[in-house]
Amino acid sequence: MKNRRKNRKVLLLTLIAVLLMGVLSVGDNPPVQSAWNAVTGGIFSLSARIAAELKTPSTDELLDENERLRSENAALQKALAENLELKDENKTLWGYFGMKKDAPELELKPAFVLRRASADDFGGFTLGVGSDLGVKVNNAVICESGLVGRVTAADSSSCRVATLFSPDSRVAVIDGETSDSGILVRKDGGLVLTQLSESNHIKTGDMILTSGDGGVYPPRVIVGKVSELGTDTSDASSYALIEPAADYGSLTEAAVVISFTEKGVTKAE
Structure with missing residues (x-):
């Protein structure tokens, strides 16, 4: 040309x-x-x-045309972003609606992750729902995949969430296949199922669920699955390494459990 x-x-x-x-x-x-x-x-x-x-357009004409195209492009990008956000939000809400159909006794307040705690090495984050909607400290937090953690602080419009990897996290759980019980804690950077009985029948691949004991976490919410079995050399006790159901690194939304009954959740497949 x-x-x-x-x-x-x-x-x-x-x-x-x-x-x-x-x-x-x-x-x-x-x-x-x-x-x-x-x-x-x-x-x-x-x-x-x-x-x-x-004959070519003047510089002013070219600048005007460039600005017009730029404005149109910005408007299209904004419309696309809003559409994708609405689509993601609807997908999330429908996912939690499906969970509530399986567990109608749960009262959930879903929200998007606002920010992650840069000083928190355990995956903690801030969720965009707070005390104005009934959120309180120690409310359980779940996602579509399973248990995330609990609320450790809340203001009127947001709350801080500690994941299961938090050093002070302790969750009473059961094996969904054998009903063996234990306590899930963080140990050596991973999640470990401890306090198992000597006669337990836990095996690799079993689904681990909350037991509901202690009243913090609703019963029968998926926690993860058994990835490895072992024996503690210091006291010969059995333990199991647990692969968490929730991917804390890529989590973009979660729901606070405002209230629940003792019937529990049946989410294991």
Whole structure:
């Protein structure tokens, strides 16, 4: 495109040069002048057409057009972002609605994660729901995948959540397959099921659920699954390593359990 425009400019300049040379050479010779007039008429017509094609918008016009396109693009990007956010929110709410159908005794307040605690090495975060909607300290927090943790502080519109990886986290749990019970704690950077009986029947792959003991966490919420079994060399007690159901690193929303009954949740598949 640039080469075409360049060639046309060269042609136009050439035609102008020819015209100037012709004017100087015609003089007062009428026959030659008549013929020259015929030739120049065609040249002027051609040069006018080329000049019209070479006409480009002014700098102001280009700037205005660029600004218009930029504004339209920004409007489209905003509409797309709002649509995706609404779609994600609807998906989340429908997911929790499905959970409530399985567990109608739960009263949930779902919300999006506002920010993560940079100084918290255990995955803690702030959730966009607070005391105005009934959130209190020690309320359980869950996501569609299972148990997340509990509320440790709350103001009117937000709350701080500590995950199961918090050092002071202790959750009474049971094996969904064998009903063996134990206490889930953080140990050596992972989640460990401790205080198992010597005669337990826990095996790798079993689903671990909350037992409801202690009144903090609703019963039968998925916590994770058994990834490894072992024996503590210091006291010969059995333990199980647990792979959590919730992915705390990529969590974007969760729900606070405002209240629940003792019937519990049946979410294990």
